[in-house]
Amino acid sequence: MPIEPAAFRTAWPQVVRSLAVATRSLDSGEEYAAEAFARAAAQPDGTIDDLVGWCVRVGRRAWLDTVRHQAVLARIQSQIARAEVDAVDAPTAPGDDLDDRVALLFVACDDALAPGAQLVLAMRVVCGLTIRQIAGHLGIAEATAAARLTRAKSALARTRGEFVVPDGPARAARLPVVLACVAGLFTVGQRDALQPADATQDPARDALTLAEALVAQYPDEPEVLGLRSVCRLGLARRPGRVRDGVALTLDEVDRSAWDQRLLSAGLADATAAIGRTRPPGHLPGRFALEAAISGVHAAARDAADTDWPRLAELYDALLQAWPSPAARVAHLVVLGRLAVRDGGDLGPVERDLDELVADGPPYAARDASLALADLARRTGRTEEAAGRYRELLDVLPAGPLREFCRRHSG
Template sequence: MPLGTGEFEEAWPRIVRALASFTGSLDDAEEYAAEAVARAAAHERAAGRPIESYAAWCTSVAKRAWLDDARRRAVERRLAPQLARPEVDAPTDPSGHAVMDADLSRQGLDDRLALLFVACDEALSPTSRMVLALRVVCGLTIPEIAGHLGVQDTAAAARLTRAKRALAEARGAFHVPPPVEQERRLPVVLACVAAMFTVAHRTALDPADALSDTGRQALSIADALVATFPRDTEVRGLRAVIRLGLARRPGRLDPTGTALALDEVDRTRWDRSLLAAGLDDATIAAAGDGRFAIEAAIAGLHSVAPSLERTDWPRIALLYGALEERWPSPSVRVARLVATAHAVLAGEDGGATTSLTEVERELTSLETRGPAYASRDAALALADLEWRTERREQAAQRYRDLAEVLDVEPLRRFCLRRALTPP
């Protein structure tokens, strides 16, 4: 039967995990999974027998294809190993693959988490882990990964290739780490899921359908993380950030698909049940003081504010300062400066000595010397500051320049609208 909404996203990691366990290689797993998916699509187009279980069908087809290729290569090399017979699910399979599959299933891990923990192997550098996890498990494209990391597409692609090679050399056959290793790898896993949601939040303001909704897919993985680590404040903080971000998404665009400024958002359109669930997670996360606990607190303040003017900007600026100490990212610095500017404009800077001139100076530095994502955010923040301080001609020129380079259509339309608004 044809795949329903969201079924592919659920089936793909299950197929890849089973094949990685079977073949011992993430590269082979992806290659044969893709081939099986293509065969499934051809099968459906040809009106063949309905596929009752997509994941099982694709896994079985891929395993047979891998075995056929392995046998052919063995003959070509004039080798005679004892290859697994076709009934690969039998526990007595001489290759040992079925036993490995059984060991994995007993761990009770969600398939996506299993792959994330494999990709975030400590034998790889932090950046390599991130690239491998975002591509293989989270499904981001190379340009999306490169944009998030602030590197060139070619650099991201090269890191992916090196990561796969290094993982194969360091660990040999595919295996899911035991619980102790999972705990050590958890911070990188959380960072990967956060990156997945960040990319979705920046680029997919209005997903066309559930299949392209990377933000909802990130929430699904966060749910699995909470089920596995229910008392971890960072895990709960991450899910709070994702829940609250998704809850506020309905108000981000106007009826024409143009992005809205914070003071234009219709907050009555926010998803109240998802907001409540996110605030519950943020409350639990507040017992910790890590990166995601702080991010959850910031998201919570934005979510309970009745308007832009009545947002607690001084407290948000303080929280961003604390976050910057724990995670000194250029994007966090931009967000802290934006919150500080709002506090100053509202006359609620809490006695801080920072002026708008100093804020603009720092934003200009980030715009000209920061990575691409921070440069874009800084330019948008500068344009908004100029707009709100009645420097409309300067703001219009900056918005025109931004419209020339932005590739997110709702944001491009927003910039054009402001650029064309009379002073």
């Protein structure tokens, strides 16, 4: 039977978590879940009423078959005797109200793994990103991302032995990496799909769902509120960014099309995130600052009305909290805006952007190239801008942003 994408995305983490508990291995949980969904897809229509329960039972049977074939039946005799429905109930221990995907995130972000391995494992197994998307987000080769994934699964099995959802203190220690994973999922969604063709396959929407589940667990944590604010404000501002299949510049965006409900909720989160920074006077964290930045953009009536000096200050602070190539490019874009507006010297900004084009990771190099093309276009250097847009046609995937470059390349 065909499995609807929305049903699959809802059922997958539940089945993986159930089977990981049964097999005591995240890797095995994922493997037998994939086998169960493949068998579900081969069933005639109308034969499966409960996709999660059916896949858990089938995955558990497949695992037990494997165990039998490995001649260790005696070791698991008591588990075989249990009613299969227990496997459906297994993932939720008394008092454990964790969302299944969030629970898997905390498992994947184990501090026994290297930070890069944590991100790759979580973004692949839990967030469902492809190796290509993960490699692009992290600025590494696809082969490197694939190798990290393999090593992470092996290291997790070797170090922890069996699948266990961490307790409260361990979750708190892993929370920063979990937030980075959700932020990465959101970034990929916004970068790859300005106008998603299928709302059920939208990484940015999935990121908001995860952020909301994290806020349910940490309602007073500024960084968690900040991340939800970033997701809400980013999605609120998505409508109006594309016209006739072509991306629009910040000056052209139809702000009347923005989602006012999400906008209001995101601004409330941003205010709360900055207001709850602890201790008072302490520099806010990455996501509280990113929320404040998104809030400045969201509150402006148009691009000209945007408080660019305030954004420059916020990016200065962000670079202290999170000195990443992505933050550096965004900071330079703001400085370029100010230089054009005030008649300042663009030389230092363009030199720094050129440096990122030459030496930055692929995503930062791409964004820096777009920023340079935009500066050339807005300062009347038409031929230079067209040349830069033509070069970008070779690296951008098909979509609204590529069509924007095509429109301005001739």
